[in-house]
Structures are given as structure tokens and as C-alpha cells.
Amino acid sequence: xxxxxxxxxxxxxxxxxxxxxxxxxxxxxxxxxxxxxxxxxxxxxxxxxxxxxxxxxxxxxxxxxxxxxxxxxxxxxxxxxxxxxxxxxxxxxxxxxxxxxxxxxxxxxxxxxxxxxxxxxxxxxxxxxxxxxxxxxxxxxxxxxxxxxxxxxxxxxxxxxxxxxxxxxxxxxxxxxxxxxxxxxxxxxxxxxxxxxxxxxxxxxxxxxxxxxxxxxxxxxxxxxxxxxxxxxxx
Numbered sequence: 001x002x003x004x005x006x007x008x009x010x011x012x013x014x015x016x017x018x019x020x021x022x023x024x025x026x027x028x029x030x031x032x033x034x035x036x037x038x039x040x041x042x043x044x045x046x047x048x049x050x051x052x053x054x055x056x057x058x059x060x061x062x063x064x065x066x067x068x069x070x071x072x073x074x075x076x077x078x079x080x081x082x083x084x085x086x087x088x089x090x091x092x093x094x095x096x097x098x099x100x101x102x103x104x105x106x107x108x109x110x111x112x113x114x115x116x117x118x119x120x121x122x123x124x125x126x127x128x129x130x131x132x133x134x135x136x137x138x139x140x141x142x143x144x145x146x147x148x149x150x151x152x153x154x155x156x157x158x159x160x161x162x163x164x165x166x167x168x169x170x171x172x173x174x175x176x177x178x179x180x181x182x183x184x185x186x187x188x189x190x191x192x193x194x195x196x197x198x199x200x201x202x203x204x205x206x207x208x209x210x211x212x213x214x215x216x217x218x219x220x221x222x223x224x225x226x227x228x229x230x231x232x233x234x235x
Contacts, residue, residue, distance in 0.1 A: 005100070009093045013101045020078075028071065032117055035063045040125045052133040054125060056140040060118055061156070067114055068160055072106050072167030073179040079172070085233075095230035103223065106168050107161060158216055165222035172229055 018025070036059060043055025079085040122139050129137055163186065170182030 004094055005096050006094075010097045010100055013091070013093050013097055014104060017101055017105060028067075029113070029117070032063070032067055032114070033121070035067070036118055036121050039063055040121060044125070044129065046129075046132065048133075052129070052135060052137075054129045054137050056122060059122075060140055063118070064114055064160055065163070068106070068110060068164045069167055069183070070179075071110050072164045073171050073182045075102060075106055075168050076171040077176070077178065079175070089230075089233050095227055098230050099223065099227045102168055102226070106164050111157075111160065111164070158219075162216070162218040162222070165219050165226075169222045169226050169229070172226060172233075 039059040039062060040055060043058035045051075045053040079088055119139065119141065122141075126137055126139050129135070166186065167182050170185065171178040174181040
């Protein structure tokens with residue numbers, strides 16, 4: 001028997017993760033839709049005449065960060081219960097399979113879900129906005145501006161995935177306080193990063209921050225640490 005990875009055990013654990021948290025995921029989808037609609041209305045200037053503004057960047061950035069943060073930082077929240085934690089780590093699956101399931105949910109399924117829902121409402125609001133103002137605003141992922149596919153957007157995706165990796169690691173390491181401690185550590189890191197960049201180069205913009213190569217390196221580091229953390233907790 002393969003003790004490292006089995007697609008059968010992986011599939012079983014994947015379904016178990018969904019069935020045990022289906023209610024949370026479904027309500028999360030509802031709240032995500034409400035948040036996207038709310039931010040589109042709140043960050044867009046629907047009455048402007050000279051320079052109408054559709055808040056695509058603001059909506060995608062803010063809603064995306066909080067959506068992935070909440071899910072990532074709460075992914076292992078149920079394990080903060082001693083009984084549930086002991087049961088989970090006594091299941092006949094390997095640490096690699098547990099990490100693979102977590103990776104599938106928070107690094108693939110949830111980001112894809114975010115992109116699909118955001119794109120659907122982006123399309124709707126683009127049509128409505130263009131009709132009201134008589135302009136030709138494009139969907140966020142089709143724009144030719146520096147926020148488009150050849151500019152800031154790939155860097156934002158790397159940043160999102162790196163922070164999500166860190167959130168999931170914090171969820172396992174810090175238990176019930178994971179969401180709070182992870183938020184504090186992330187905020188401190190961002191502050192230090194901005195301060196060092198400003199000290200060295202004399203300036204720092206949000207674009208420079210997202211384009212930092214540090215994000216690419218943070219992803220494998222977090223998941224390797226998560227794997228060894230799983231190994232230590234196994235019964």
C-alpha cells in the first residue's frame with residue numbers, strides 16, 4: 001500500500017472536507033456575492049460626468065483579500081477542539097494527502113470560485129456602467145491598462161496566493177487564535193516591508209509591493225512548513 005499518497009484516500013478526504021463544511025462554504029458564497037455587489041456600488045462613481053469610474057480594482061483587491069483571508073485563516077479552525085483534532089490526525093491518511101486537500105481547496109477551488117463570481121458581476125456592472133455613461137469600459141481581466149494581464153494582475157495573483165498560503169499555515173499553527181495572530185503578523189510584515197523598501201529606495205508604491213518577487217518564494221516555503229507541521233501533529 002502506498003503510504004505517501006493515494007488518489008482514493010485523497011478523494012475521500014476531499015469529499016469529507018466539503019461535506020463537513022458545506023454550510024460554511026455555501027454561506028461564504030452568499031456573503032461573497034453580497035460583498036462584490038456592495039463594493040461595486042460603493043467604489044464606483046455612477047453620477048460622474050467627466051471621469052466616470054467603475055471600481056473594479058478596488059472591488060477585486062479588497063474583497064479578494066478578505067475572502068481568501070477568512071477562508072484560509074479558518075481552514076483548520078475545527079482542529080482547535082482537542083477531540084476533533086485527535087480524530088482528524090488519527091484518520092488513515094498521510095500528511096501529504098492532508099496538505100494536498102488543503103492546497104486544493106484554498107489555492108485552487110476558492111481562488112477559481114472568486115474569479116468566476118467576480119467576473120460574472122464584473123460583466124453585469126460593465127454593461128450597466130457603459131449604458132449609463134455611454135462609455136466603453138472593459139471587464140477587469142480584459143483591460144489593456146497596467147492592471148491588465150501584462151501588468152499588475154499576475155503580481156496580484158501571486159501576492160494573493162502567497163498570503164493565502166501564510167493564512168492556512170497560521171490556521172494550523174495558532175489554533176483558535178489563528179485568524180487574529182495571522183492578521184497581526186501579516187500587518188506587521190507589510191509595514192516592515194514598506195518601511196524597508198522606502199528606506200532603501202526612497203519610495204514605495206502599492207504596485208512595487210505587489211510586484212515583489214518575495215511572494216513567489218513565500219508560497220513553497222509555507223506549504224513545506226505546513227507539511228512538517230502536519231507530521232508533528234499526527235497521532
